[in-house]
């Protein structure tokens with residue numbers, strides 16, 4: 495009897511230890527995409543609304559950007575009737591924290607866009623905190639990048655997409671209209687630091703001179719802080735056939751000065767050449783595009799201030815990034831940097 499008791503006590507202790515260790519191992523954020531795929535299917539079957547667990551679901555992995563310094567995997571979940579959801583999994587050291595931040599920011603974004611017809615953000619269906627994963631509703635349409643490639647040199651349609659992009663960005667920022675001045679003193683002073691100016695080209699110096707002329711306007715008390723998305727690029731904006739625009743990827747969302755966001759977006763749009771739809775031949779942003787963005791965003795022009803002035807800031811922003819880029823680049827990143835330098839050189843001519 496005694497022996498048996500010990501045996502069972504030991505067995506049950508071992509089992510519970512094993513269970514704990516096992517559940518800890520499985521509670522870790524997915525270390526890679528393959529492991530994530532297995533977890534995504536489990537999550538989808540458990541949490542997709544109205545879905546019988548026996549239904550066949552297919553996963554399609556969305557190709558990720560190799561330049562990203564942090565790591566996540568996105569899956570399109572396809573059922574018998576088509577795409578039913580998207581799932582994003584964060585990997586790496588602070589995966590849980592990044593995912594929690596993104597879920598909160600996505601929720602706020604969806605709320606802010608509620609009163610703006612035609613502007614949407616995904617709704618979070620489930621957040622698995624321990625595994626750093628979230629299930630969300632699918633947004634319709636193709637990325638802005640794909641749309642711009644599709645329409646090529648069709649300026650009217652291009653302008654239409656950029657106007658919509660301006661509109662959703664303003665809705666997200668929560669600015670009814672963004673007045674001049676559009677820059678924070680601190681940020682400008684940082685960009686204009688002597689070390690940078692000394693190593694920069696005459697084009698950079700010319701931009702600095704122009705900013706000097708705008709100084710009074712730019713250094714006025716700023717009321718242009720707000721919620722920024724933090725990663726406005728052509729892949730995070732989705733444009734539907736019916737004209738609906740959506741925003742995804744709130745991993746880097748935060749609050750602060752808004753102008754770098756607009757600057758970055760303009761530069762990224764700028765990297766898509768109207769004629770070819772690719773970065774090849776990029777370097778000019780047509781006035782139509784700027785005007786369309788301005789209209790969509792509700793940019794109020796001030797003295798010496800318009801989208802072209804913003805573009806100067808955007809160029810300066812890219813240049814400062816390029817100057818910042820130091821050692822430890824992968825060969826892909828190095829090629830990309832060369833391409834950006836090439837574009838920056840052409841746009842600042």
Ligand SMILES: Nc1ncnc2c1ncn2[C@@H]1O[C@H](COP(=O)(O)OP(=O)(O)O)[C@@H](O)[C@H]1O
Nearest residue numbers: 556558568580616630631632633729730742743
């Ligand atoms: N809810 C969604 N609806 C439609 N497409 C989405 C959705 N979430 C992500 N995507 C697609 O997946 C891509 C990658 O997602 P994203 O959240 O931007 O991940 P990453 O952080 O890797 O850039 C997006 O560019 C978009 O095309």
Ligand SMILES: [Mg+2]
Nearest residue numbers: 729730742743
């Ligand atoms: Mg993205």
